[in-house]
Structure formats: C-alpha cells, structure tokens
Amino acid sequence: MTEHLVTQFDTDLNEIRSKLLEMGGKVEKMIHDSMKALVERNTELAESTIEYDHEINRLEVEIDELCLEALVQRQPAARDLRFITMAMKIDTDLERIGDKCRNIAKRARELNELPPLKPYIDLPQMADLAAAMVNDALTAFVRWDDQLAYTVCHRDDEVNLLNEQIQGELLTFMIKDPGTITRAIKINAIARHLERIADHATNVAEMVIFMVKGKDVRHLGIDPK
Amino acid sequence: MNSKLKLDQLNIHFGAAQAVKNVSLDFPANTVTAIIGPSGCGKSTVLRSINRMHDLTPSARVTGRVLLDDADIYDRKVDPVAVRRRIGMVFQKANPFPAMTIYDNVISGYKLNGRVKKAEMDEIVESSLKRVALWDEVKDRLKTSAMALSGGQQQRLCIARTVAVQPEVILMDEPCSALDPIATLKIEELIDELKEQYTVVIVTHNMQQAARVSDFTAFLYLGELIEFDVTKKIFTNPAKSQTEDYITGRFG
Amino acid sequence: MITYALRRRLTNHLMTILMVGAALAVMAPLGIIFVHILKMGASSLSMDFFTQIPKPTGESGGGMANGLAGSALMIGLASCFGLPIGILGAVYLTEFGGTRFATAIRFSADVLAGIPSIITGMVAYTLLVVPMKGFSALAGAVALALIMIPIVLRTTEEQLKMVPGTLREASLALGVPFWRTSLKVTLVSARSGIITGVLLSIARIAGETAPLLFTALGNQFWSRKLTEPMAAIPLQIFNFAISPYEDWHRLAWAGALVLVVIMFTLNLTARYFGRNRH
Ligand SMILES: Nc1ncnc2c1ncn2[C@@H]1O[C@H](COP(=O)(O)OP(=O)(O)OP(=O)(O)O)[C@@H](O)[C@H]1O
Ligand SMILES: [Mg+2]
Numbered sequence: 087m088t089e090h091l092v093t094q095f096d097t098d099l100n101e102i103r104s105k106l107l108e109m110g111g112k113v114e115k116m117i118h119d120s121m122k123a124l125v126e127r128n129t130e131l132a133e134s135t136i137e138y139d140h141e142i143n144r145l146e147v148e149i150d151e152l153c154l155e156a157l158v159q160r161q162p163a164a165r166d167l168r169f170i171t172m173a174m175k176i177d178t179d180l181e182r183i184g185d186k187c188r189n190i191a192k193r194a195r196e197l198n199e200l201p202p203l204k205p206y207i208d209l210p211q212m213a214d215l216a217a218a219m220v221n222d223a224l225t226a227f228v229r230w231d232d233q234l235a236y237t238v239c240h241r242d243d244e245v246n247l248l249n250e251q252i253q254g255e256l257l258t259f260m261i262k263d264p265g266t267i268t269r270a271i272k273i274n275a276i277a278r279h280l281e282r283i284a285d286h287a288t289n290v291a292e293m294v295i296f297m298v299k300g301k302d303v304r305h306l307g308i309d310p311k
Numbered sequence: 312m313n314s315k316l317k318l319d320q321l322n323i324h325f326g327a328a329q330a331v332k333n334v335s336l337d338f339p340a341n342t343v344t345a346i347i348g349p350s351g352c353g354k355s356t357v358l359r360s361i362n363r364m365h366d367l368t369p370s371a372r373v374t375g376r377v378l379l380d381d382a383d384i385y386d387r388k389v390d391p392v393a394v395r396r397r398i399g400m401v402f403q404k405a406n407p408f409p410a411m412t413i414y415d416n417v418i419s420g421y422k423l424n425g426r427v428k429k430a431e432m433d434e435i436v437e438s439s440l441k442r443v444a445l446w447d448e449v450k451d452r453l454k455t456s457a458m459a460l461s462g463g464q465q466q467r468l469c470i471a472r473t474v475a476v477q478p479e480v481i482l483m484d485e486p487c488s489a490l491d492p493i494a495t496l497k498i499e500e501l502i503d504e505l506k507e508q509y510t511v512v513i514v515t516h517n518m519q520q521a522a523r524v525s526d527f528t529a530f531l532y533l534g535e536l537i538e539f540d541v542t543k544k545i546f547t548n549p550a551k552s553q554t555e556d557y558i559t560g561r562f563g
Numbered sequence: 564m565i566t567y568a569l570r571r572r573l574t575n576h577l578m579t580i581l582m583v584g585a586a587l588a589v590m591a592p593l594g595i596i597f598v599h600i601l602k603m604g605a606s607s608l609s610m611d612f613f614t615q616i617p618k619p620t621g622e623s624g625g626g627m628a629n630g631l632a633g634s635a636l637m638i639g640l641a642s643c644f645g646l647p648i649g650i651l652g653a654v655y656l657t658e659f660g661g662t663r664f665a666t667a668i669r670f671s672a673d674v675l676a677g678i679p680s681i682i683t684g685m686v687a688y689t690l691l692v693v694p695m696k697g698f699s700a701l702a703g704a705v706a707l708a709l710i711m712i713p714i715v716l717r718t719t720e721e722q723l724k725m726v727p728g729t730l731r732e733a734s735l736a737l738g739v740p741f742w743r744t745s746l747k748v749t750l751v752s753a754r755s756g757i758i759t760g761v762l763l764s765i766a767r768i769a770g771e772t773a774p775l776l777f778t779a780l781g782n783q784f785w786s787r788k789l790t791e792p793m794a795a796i797p798l799q800i801f802n803f804a805i806s807p808y809e810d811w812h813r814l815a816w817a818g819a820l821v822l823v824v825i826m827f828t829l830n831l832t833a834r835y836f837g838r839n840r841h
Contacts, residue, residue: 088561095560161519163546163558300548362736369661396738406729410751420737423747469733476737 095160102152102173103228109145109180110224114217116142116187117283121213124194124276125206132198135191142184149177165297172297176227179286179293183220186279186286193272193279203259203269212248212280215241219287223294232298238291239303245284252277314378315340315510316361316480321375323356323365330356332534333375338480338527343502343511345525345542347518349562353534354514358482361512362398363391379480399478403485405465407457407472414453416468420476439475443467443501463494470501474509481505483513487520499524518558522546530554597823604820607813612821617783617799623810627818629785633700633794637779638769640704640789641711646761648708649715654745656716657723669717676713683709684774692778700786700793703779707768714767718760722753755836762833766826772797796822 090096116135123132153174156162162170219238226234256270256277295303316338323331331353338344346354356365363384365371376383384394407416417436421427436453440446445467449460457468466486473481483502487495495517502524505511515521521528521542528545530538530553538545538554549555556562611626618625652672656665687706692698726749734744750757775781780792781802796818803815 088556090560091562092560160560163518163522164549164555166559167547364732364735367732367735392738392740395736400732400736402729402733402736404729406727406733408730408733408748408752410754419734420739423734423737423739423743425743472733472737 092160095156095162095166098152098156098160099166099169102149102156102170105145105149105152106173106177106180107224107228109142109149109177110220112138112141112145113180113183113187114220116184116191117213117217117220120187120190120194121210123191124197125210127198127202129195129198132191132195136188136195139184139188142181146177146181150174164300168297168300172227172293175293176290179289180220183283183286186283190276190279193276197269197272200269203266203273208248208252208255209273209276209280212245212252212277212284215245215248216280216283216287219245219284220290223287223290226291226294227297230294230298232295235291235294235298239288239295242284242288245281249277249281313340314338315380316512317376317378317381318357318361319376319378321357321360321373321377323353323360323374324372325368326370330534331360334531334534334536336529336536336539338510338512340510341506341508342526343506343513343524344527344529345521346512346514346529346531347516347521347557348531348537349557350516352531354531355484356534357531358400358484358512358514361480361482362395362400364400366391396476397478398480398482399473399476401466401470401473401481401483401486403488405462405469405489407460407465407468409456409458411457412454413449413457413460413468416457417471417475419472435475439471440468442474442504443471444497445471461494463490463497466490466494466498467501470498474505478509480510480512483511485514485516488516495520518546530557532557600816600820600823603813603816604818607817608820609817612814612817616785616794617803617811617814620806620808620811625810625814627794627796627799627814627821629782629794630796630799630818631821633779633782633786634769634796637700637704637707637775637793637795638765640700641707641768642761642765644705645708645711645764646715649712649764650719650750650757652712652716653719653723654750656720657749658741658745669720672713672716675709676717679773680710680771681773681776684777687774688777695790697790698778698780698792699788699790700779701789703775703793703795704789706774706778707771710771710774711764711768714764715760718763719753719757722756722760723749725756726752759833759837762829762836766829766833769825769829770797770822772801776801 116138119131119135119138122128123135153170156170160166219241222234223238226232226238253274256274259266260270289304292304295301314337318334318336321331321334322329334353334357336344346357348354359365360373361377361384365373373385377385379394379397383389384391384398407413408419411419414436415422417439418427418432421432421435437446437450440449445464448464449468452459457465460468466489470481470486487498490498499520502511502513506526513521513525525542527539528542529536530545530549530551532553538549538551540550544550545554546558549558609626611624612628613626613631614628615624615626616629617627652668656668659665684706687702687709691702691705695702730748730752731744734748735741739748775795775798779795779798781798782792782794784794786793800815800818800822803811803818806812
C-alpha cells in the first residue's frame with residue numbers, strides 16, 4: 087500500500103492500529119488469567135483480572151477518540167474509511183470480551199470459595215480456542231488478511247460444540263446431586279461467557295472481512311470466495 | 312434503467328494532444344452523476360462535449376457519439392443551438408450577465424433568443440428563483456444589478472437562469488468551488504431537488520460533495536475512464552486501485 | 564560611510580526632481596495652450612458666434628454657426644458610416660480572430676490609423692470629389708469616417724477581448740445562437756468601453772482639418788445639400804487664422820476655444836464611461 091500524501095494521516099492510522107493490537111493483547115491476557123484464576127483456584131489473580139478491565143475500557147475510549155479525530159480531520163474514503171469505522175466497532179467487541187473475562191474472574195472468585203466440583207478440562211480448552219480466535223482475528227485485522235478471518239469465523243462452531251458438551255455434563259451433575267446446582271450454574275455461566283467471547287471474536291473477523299473486501303458478510307453464513 | 316444521456320467511445324483531441332480517451336458512460340434519467348479526477352484529467356473537457364461547447368474551440372476535435380435520448384448530438388443534421396437548449400450548463404465561476412438586472416438575468420435565456428411573452432416573464436422569473444431558493448432574498452430588488460449579489464447568490468442566480476429555460480440535462484462544472492460551506496450546502500440541496508426533474512452531471516474536486524450529491528460517480532484519470540459505479544460503492548469500496556488511491560489521498 | 568549615504572540621498576533627490584520636472588513638462592503645454600486660448604478666445608466669444616455666419620470682410624461681428632452645424636453634420640454622417648463598420652468589424656475580429664483574413668484586417672487597420680490624415684483627404688478627393696465633380700460634405704464625412712474606422716475598430720476589439728469568455732459561454736449554453744450572443748451579450752457587456760472608444764474617435768475627427776481641405780472645402784454660407792461644399796469649425800479656424808483681418812483672427816480664436824472645450828468635454832465623458840466599468 088502506497089502512503090498518503092499527508093503522512094500525518096498514516097501516522098494516525100498506525101497509532102490506531104497499534105492501540106488496537108495492544109488492546110487485543112490485553113484482552114487475550116485477561117482470558118488466560120481469568121481461566122488460570124479458576125483452574126488454579128487463585129483468588130488473588132481473579133481480583134487483579136477484575137481490576138485489569140479498566141485498562142481495556144481506557145483503551146476503548148482512546149481508540150474511539152483517535153478514530154473520531156481522523157474522521158473529522160481527514161474525511162477518509164474507501165479503505166481508510168473502512169479501516170477507521172471497523173476499528174471503532176472492533177474496539178467495542180474487544181471491550182465486551184474484557185467485560186466477559188471480568189465476569190469469569192468474578193465467578194472464579196466465588197467458585198474458589200466452594201469445594202471443587204470436578205477438574206476443569208473442557209473450559210480451559212474452550213478458553214484457549216477463544217483466545218486463539220481473538221488473536222487470529224486481530225492478526226487478520228493488522229495484515230488485511232481476509233482468509234485468516236474466514237478461518238476464525240469457522241472455528242466458532244468448535245467453541246459452540248464444547249459449550250453444549252459442558253452444559254450437558256453440568257446438567258447430569260445437577261440431576262444427580264442438587265447440592266451441586268450453585269456451582270454448576272456458575273460454571274455454566276463461565277462456559278457461556280467463553281462462548282460469547284468466541285462470538286465477539288467472530289464479529290471482529292467479520293469486520294475484518296468487510297474491511298478487506300468491502301463486502302458485508304454478517305448474517306449471511308460465512309463463505310469465502 | 313433508461314439512460315437519458317450516453318457517451319459512446321468519446322475521444323477528444325486538442326490539436327495533436329488527446330485529452331479524452333475512449334470514454335463511454337451512461338447517465339440514467341433523473342440521477343446525479345459526479346465526475347471526479349485530478350486536475351487536468353479531462354473532466355471539464357468531457358462535460359463541455361456534452362453540450363457541444365467545443366464547437367467554439369477551433370483546435371478541438373470530438374469523435375465518438377454523445378447520445379441524448381438515443382440521438383447523437385454530433386450528428387451532422389443536428390443544430391448545436393437546439394442541443395444547448397436541451398442541455399444547460401452552470402459554470403465554475405458564477406457568470407451572471409453584468410449589464411443585466413437580476414430579473415433580466417433569470418429571463419435572459421428567453422430575452423436573448425427574442426422569444427418571450429411579457430405575461431409569462433414574471434411567472435418564469437418567480438418560479439425559477441424559487442426553485443433555487445433565491446426568491447426571498449432578492450424579490451425586493453429584482454430590478455437591480457446582478458453584480459451586487461454575493462458569490463453564492465450569483466451562482467444560484469446562474470442556476471435559476473439555466474433552469475428557467477427548462478432544459479432536460481444540467482451540466483455543472485465545479486459549481487461550488489468559489490463558495491463558502493453554507494452556500495455550497497444550499498447548492499447541494501438544490502442539486503438534490505433538481506434531479507427530480509432533470510438529469511444532472513456535476514464535475515467536482517470535492518469528494519465529500521460527490522459522495523453527498525451524486526448517485527453515480529465516474530473517476531477519470533489522464534483522459535481515461537478508470538471506474539464508473541454507484542457513488543456509495545466508489546467511496547466505500549472502489550474496484551480499481553487507482554480510484555482507491557485517488558479518493559484516499561494516496562496519489563503520487 | 565557617511566559620504567556614501569549622503570551620495571545616495573543626493574541621487575535620490577536629484578532623480579525625484581528630474582521626474583517631477585518631466586511630469587511638469589507634460590502638463591505645461593496643455594496648460595499653456597489652454598490658458599492662451601482662453602485668454603484670446605473668451606473675449607471674442609459671444610452669442611453671435613453660435614448664431615451668425617461669418618460676415619464679409621470689413622463688417623465686424625459674425626460667427627461660425629454654419630461651421631458648427633457643418634462639423635456636427637459631417638461628424639454625425641461619418642459616425643453613421645464609421646461606427647457600424649468599425650464596431651461590427653471588431654466583433655468579427657474578436658469572434659473569428661484566428662484566421663489569416665482577420666490578421667490582414669488588423670494589419671490594414673493599423674496602417675490606416677498611421678496614415679497622415681491629409682493623405683486620407685487626398686484619397687477621398689480622388690475617390691469622391693473627382694468623380695462627383697465637386698467638393699461636398701459627403702466626401703468630407705467619408706474622409707472623416709476613414710479616419711474613424713481604424714480607431715473604433717481597434718479600441719472596440721480591445722474592449723471586446725476583455726469580455727470574459729465565460730459570459731459568451733453562459734449565453735451559448737442557454738441556447739442562444741452565436742451571432743445573437745456576439746451582439747447581445749459580448750457587445751453589450753463591453754458597451755461602456757466601446758462608448759469610450761467612440762467618444763475618443765469623435766474627439767479625434769472633430770479637430771481634423773487636413774482631410775476636409777480636399778473634400779468639404781469650407782463654405783462662407785449655409786450649405787443646403789450634402790453634395791455642396793460645407794463649412795466646418797477646424798476649416799474656418801484655419802482660413803480665418805491665416806487671413807489678414809484682425810476681426811477674423813478673433814473669430815478664429817473663439818472657434819479654437821469652442822473646439823478645445825468640445826474636445827475637453829468629450830475626453831472627460833469618455834473617461835467617465837471608461838472608469839464606470841465593472
Ligand atoms: N482549449 C484547449 N486547448 C488545448 N488543450 C486543452 C484545452 N482545454 C483543455 N485542454 C487540455 O485537456 C486536458 C484536460 O483538461 P480539462 O480542463 O478537461 O481538465 P479538468 O479535469 O477539468 O481539470 P481541472 O480539474 O483543473 O478543471 C488538459 O491537459 C488540458 O491542458
Ligand atoms: Mg475543469
């Protein structure tokens with residue numbers, strides 16, 4: 087891509103890009119940390135993860151400001167316009183992911199007070215998948231790589247599958263022993279949060295596809311072409 | 312879609328230099344089409360070929376066809392004067408007739424042609440000035456010189472003058488380039504209203520303006536038509552990288 | 564250092580004085596002429612000057628009424644020939660100025676403007692006076708028109724060229740035919756400048772004497788026909804000034820004063836129109 091005649095515009099766009107990457111990295115860290123707090127019953131880590139969400143919120147505000155400024159000053163068109171408007175939407179999704187992680191950490195904090203129900207196996211796997219999706223979606227964003235974005239969209243199904251599996255499992259626990267209901271509901275909530283995180287990652291990936299191709303693939307059923 | 316106006320393999324030379332190369336374009340009826348492109352790419356040249364303004368430039372040579380309602384306006388049997396009555400033009404710099412009053416300027420298309428009924432004049436003047444939202448501003452001084460109006464008012468007066476003769480197509484060559492943002496917005500609003508009755512072709516350097524007022528956009532570069540598409544498409548996701556480079560300000 | 568600055572200042576003063584002097588030298592002749600004519604002419608000017616024709620030698624009094632009328636008539640007639648030709652010619656030159664024919668016209672007009680007026684008079688003499696077997700006002704008017712045409716042509720062309728092309732295009736874009744555009748837009752837009760040119764050309768021919776010597780000849784009395792010799796102010800000034808009679812000298816001065824005032828007025832009016840342009 088050639089540079090703009092106004093090089094300051096390129097500088098501004100780069101700043102938005104690197105801030106989004108920073109935000110993505112922090113969100114990934116939150117996914118991993120909240121899961122670690124749960125698996126390792128580390129309440130301290132859960133607390134710090136809850137606090138960490140402020141970082142994400144701050145970044146969202148900063149990125150929005152940068153984007154608004156660029157819109158006003160440069161009146162961008164075509165790919166620049168798509169980049170900036172998508173950046174504004176992507177940071178919202180990332181912020182939501184942060185919120186979900188915060189909720190996971192809260193649930194972890196509560197679960198850590200209760201006796202373990204069972205070893206966590208599927209949940210960390212789900213978290214890893216979701217985190218990888220976020221990572222890949224952002225990589226696709228930075229590299230204008232719509233193919234990578236398509237793979238992210240497809241991986242959403244795996245996460246959904248795991249979620250259903252976990253829910254089924256929890257259901258049998260609850261039926262067998264009503265004493266597990268409190269814990270099962272909390273674990274179920276965590277699974278749902280992870281599933282939502284994967285959805286947000288999918289949203290980001292769809293926006294990347296729009297940004298690259300100028301074609302809206304939301305609500306269509308993803309099909310690379 | 313039925314096209315009101317059609318350029319078919321248009322080539323325009325000035326002497327040995329070719330200013331417009333093989334441009335074909337369709338302008339559907341009752342739409343606004345914007346022509347954009349860097350300075351010197353041939354926008355005005357294309358526009359002026361549509362009402363045979365190049366007839367006045369001895370060095371200019373136009374080949375190809377310009378079809379108005381499927382009839383070639385460059386056909387030997389066609390009288391350029393008759394073409395220009397159907398295809399009006401608004402220029403970059405407001406150019407009211409300095410020796411005429413506001414009233415006479417509006418009615419000039421009739422008066423200069425010597426065909427005007429006194430009784431109809433008042434009505435034509437009033438309705439034309441209303442169309443361009445100038446009536447209220449000038450109704451008390453219709454008989455004063457047009458040169459006393461502001462730049463934006465003068466430009467609207469020129470549009471009124473063009474509208475008064477009821478053409479079918481209106482060509483505009485950077486009609487707002489000398490105006491402030493408010494006057495510009497008024498004219499843009501007007502353009503939007505004009506398309507209900509006319510087919511409008513507008514050359515502009517202001518890409519936001521093109522994005523705001525037009526339904527279709529043509530991008531010219533070095534005399535060639537690079538891309539023609541729905542305006543929204545051009546400004547969000549153009550097909551050609553040259554178009555993209557131009558509208559995003561990446562032109563070297 | 565100081566001497567250097569001093570020298571620079573001195574040079575500066577010297578040059579200023581020189582330039583003021585030059586400017587005064589331009590003004591002075593006009594002032595001298597005007598004052599002198601005023602002094603000599605005012606005393607001889609009376610109502611009679613405007614109402615009487617010259618009295619025979621020996622009688623005192625008399626005026627130049629026939630000269631005034633003759634001049635007015637011949638200038639009017641010359642304008643009738645000269646203005647349409649000059650102005651329409653100029654329109655032609657502006658609209659079709661690129662052709663070889665136009666260049667030829669322009670060249671001829673320049674040459675014609677440069678020809679001494681006495682030669683123009685001689686030409687009118689051979690072309691009209693000789694075939695018509697007699698001096699006439701008509702021949703005088705033609706001679707004056709010949710002088711007028713190149714002036715009107717070139718000044719009008721200059722004015723027309725200054726009309727912005729966008730006005731012409733605006734008119735054409737309204738579906739106005741080319742010739743109507745030329746006449747009703749281009750010409751009308753340039754009208755104040757053209758009036759200036761016309762007035763200046765009238766001022767020019769009003770004072771011409773030489774071409775009338777061979778054509779209108781002059782007349783001591785009222786002329787009844789355009790085919791008769793006719794009086795004109797410059798002619799009468801010329802004839803009376805070279806006469807040996809004191810009375811006639813005084814009349815000549817009065818005529819000179821009237822002529823200068825007319826010229827002055829024409830020039831001022833021309834300036835007014837010239838300035839009043841957009
Ligand atoms: N009358 C003319 N004689 C010779 N060349 C001309 C003439 N008019 C235009 N050209 C040439 O044709 C080319 C296109 O000019 P045109 O005026 O159409 O450009 P444009 O796109 O309207 O530019 P701008 O945005 O600056 O108005 C230029 O290279 C110009 O030099
Ligand atoms: Mg142009």
